[in-house]
Amino acid sequence: MKKVIRYLRFSRLGQSNGSIEAQQLCTDQWITFNNAELVDTFIDIGKSARTFDRPDFIRLQKFILKHYQKVDYLLVDQLDRFSRNAGEALTTVKDLQSSYGIQVVSATEGITFDYDTPGSFFRAGLQFLLAEEDNINRSIKIRKGLYTAKVQEGRHLHRTPPFGYRKNGIGKKSHLVIHEDEAKIVRFIYENYLHGMPLYVIKKEVHDMGFNRKSNMAVENILRNPVYAGLLKVEPFKEFPGGLFPGIHEPLIDKETWRAIQSKINKPIKERVILDEELPLRGVLKCHCGNPLTGAPSRSKTGRYFYYYKCRLSKHNNISAIKAHEQLLATLSLMRLPEQIINEIIKHCQAHINKGLRSNRLKIITQQELVFEIEKKLSAVEEKWIMNEISKDSFEKWYSEYSNKLNSLRESIEKLKYQVDKAINILEQNLDLLVDMKHIYKQAALLQKRELIRMIFDDNLYYENGIYKTPTLISALQHHFLFRKEGGYLLYEKSGI
Ligand SMILES: [Zn+2]
Incomplete structure (x- = not known):
């Protein structure tokens, strides 16, 4: 007579699971029908098939280790009692047979898994995969729930609130509220980044203000996080699009500023710009090849310092800062508001x-x-x-x-x-x-100068063949392009795009 041990599992969470009684009945029938002898039964209640860390499953394993010679079959009513992870379960089935000579039987599905018979094992694999699909469906339900919570209800779902916010309420009522001390730092970061303060300066300043996030990218992460513009980033779900959706929380930054920051932060600027009063255009003015010009002083024979703007590819541009600044002022003096x-x-x-x-x-x-x-x-x-x-x-x-x-x-x-x-x-x-743009520029402080030039030329001021060049100019100043080339300082060529 074949000797059988039985493993039953009932998870309270999975409603589709048959009750323990039903599983018992089903496996009892198999035992009677096959004229087998039941040696022992192991039952796990309320345990998920996702884990092998179930007390009776562990007891079962210990039993097998000790008494495998007295056992021919391990009986379950359905294969997914075993595991919802196909790979893991198949390994168990395989090990049980190869190491202990025990074959796994699924009563409901009427299969005796035989690792040595390819067809049977294939069916085992298939059963496990179906169980796993069930698992995937469940995770889809969870993802759909997240999608709805974010897109339709605008709720921020991360466990920890972003810097500048606190979490109020629990469960479906939980929402972000502004933490004013931190919010000040966030606004400071956005405002100054937008106005050209280099990141390393911002990092130093906010540290002094009490910003305590340790990560090297903490400031960049704040600049990239759409939460501050009142938006939530949502992953696409099936046919529903992902993207940014309005949240219910109060923003710290307006959306236009946030978007401007994104295009700014995503532009790769290789060199970090060190501010220098002598070289206000460093990092703002670009070489015709597209690289931002760097700048450095060079010492003359008399010991005086002269400043130059240079391209990394030195043959492109090497402009005396004095000349460049004179030309810029001359260009600006031609610009008046309409x-x-x-x-x-x-x-x-x-x-x-x-x-x-x-x-x-x-x-x-x-x-x-x-x-x-x-x-x-x-x-x-x-x-x-x-x-x-x-x-x-x-x-x-x-x-x-x-x-x-x-x-x-x-x-x-x-x-x-x-x-x-x-x-x-x-x-x-x-x-x-x-x-008078020239006057405004001359009166401005260093950071303002840089921002003004970026603004006037929409961040597209180039230098080529001894003359400034731009494809873009803010509309308020476009009206007198009298000085196409005759000015000799700026070549304004509207791009075709
Ligand atoms: Zn160049």
């Missing part, structure tokens, strides 16, 4: 000044009323003095107090009047400067 924008600026300035004027006039009126009152009091005091109604001491006391007040009021009125006149004068005298 009439329409100038008028807008004047309108805004005047509105602003008028507002100031009105409030100044009000101040002047109230102060003049005060002057009038005090003058009355002063003459009253004089009268009393003349009429001998007060002593010389009190007259002098009151007289000096009132005249002091009067003096300071008159002074303040003069000042207010002067400020009004001055404001109008300043506007009239400096409007020219306000729209």
